[in-house]
Amino acid sequence: MRCAARLFLTRSYRSVGVEELCAAADVRRGSFYYFFPAKSDLAKAVIDRHAGALWARLDQAAVAVPAGGAEVAGGAEVAARLHAMADAVGEIQTGFETRFGRVVGCPFGNLAAELATTDDALRAHLAAVFAEWERRLAELCRAAADQGALRDGIDPGLLAKSLVAQFQGMILLAKTGRSAASEISQALHQVIAASLREGV
Amino acid sequence: MRCAARLFLTRSYRSVGVEELCAAADVRRGSFYYFFPAKSDLAKAVIDRHAGALWARLDQAAVAVPAGGAEVAGGAEVAARLHAMADAVGEIQTGFETRFGRVVGCPFGNLAAELATTDDALRAHLAAVFAEWERRLAELCRAAADQGALRDGIDPGLLAKSLVAQFQGMILLAKTGRSAASEISQALHQVIAASLREGV
DNA sequence: GCGGCTCTTGACCGACCGGTCAACTATGGA
DNA sequence: TCCATAGTTGACCGGTCGGTCAAGAGCCGC
8 A cells, every 4th residue: 555655646547557566565466455445545555545644744733832821822823733734744745845846736636636537436535535634624613713813805714725725736837847846835825814814 | 649639638648549549430440550659659649749739828818918018017017927828728627627527737848747767758748848848938928027027036937937847746636636727827916926026 | 483564576467558560541633 | 533631440469448257275163
């Protein structure tokens, strides 16, 4: 599964055959099919693995923000949490960038773009990951809205979705244009800052 | 080429073989290779076709905005142009949605995600399209900045890239989550509105 | 030693992949 | 009428795809 994660990330799902997958892991072809009914089940397992890592990273980013006493700060804490989330996903990508020498894309986004139209089970599985990601951000955005930290006209739910989209889009552009991973979190910070009221 | 555009869009590059491509166009396999050296050259041609359509649509959106007398409006015109751009790309997607019954993704984004890591020539070709798209938006954003229409701290170049990314990300989420195309332009409008000064 | 279980192995399957090719036909100008 | 050129055709290539399977290996309690 570690090898699969690496190969799917640096190349793509369809471009990596079961043969190559097994060779990389020093496993024989037949053994693979003893544990996985099909190649797509391996992909599902890889997705779950990445998802677990992402939730852990997001949780870690959330607790890293010192809890300011309740809402007295007028949303400063929730704003810091949003920026911390942006940094967290940005750091995951810079990690990939140093490991592989270039931006390789989001594990979910890559698979989603490639397989959403051809494998409905994987599509649904990835949709659930995106939904959970959005839900976590929406919680934060709603909290920001409740504290009056969002500008007029900003819908917290749409902002949450926009942030996931911003990340997915930036990483696609970085991967295609061979640009640096640092741009990704920059763009996220700018969108967040633009959505928050002046001064928070 | 029309058939190829449809099949690449509704499925994916690698999932559609040359055989099927030819069958859909009622062309024999050998004839195809008389005109295209390889399957990837067809993809390149399809990309160019889509790109031409996109530039035409963006130009059309630009002239649709009535030119307010110079910069006296304090950026209202340039703001309208930005929103018109968002509507234009949104309409392209709703067009696809009605044609195919679901959000099928961006012709460039789909191919970029799938092929950026496995076909460097196509990757570079797509990167050029994204760069041109960004350049067109950056022109608008810089004009907005010159007229003082952008909020403090908003970098026009980064905003331009963010808008392309927002579109790419939203469409990926819509495609994966089987949601409506209308969300795409909504998110774009919200990002644009958040980046502009109050009142413009 | 034995039976039963988990796991491994490599040969094998049909289907399909992108791409080639020599032979053929249709067309249009001289 | 003849020829050159443009375009067509379907058989064919080696390679790879995801997936199957019967046989066997290692290990366990008994």
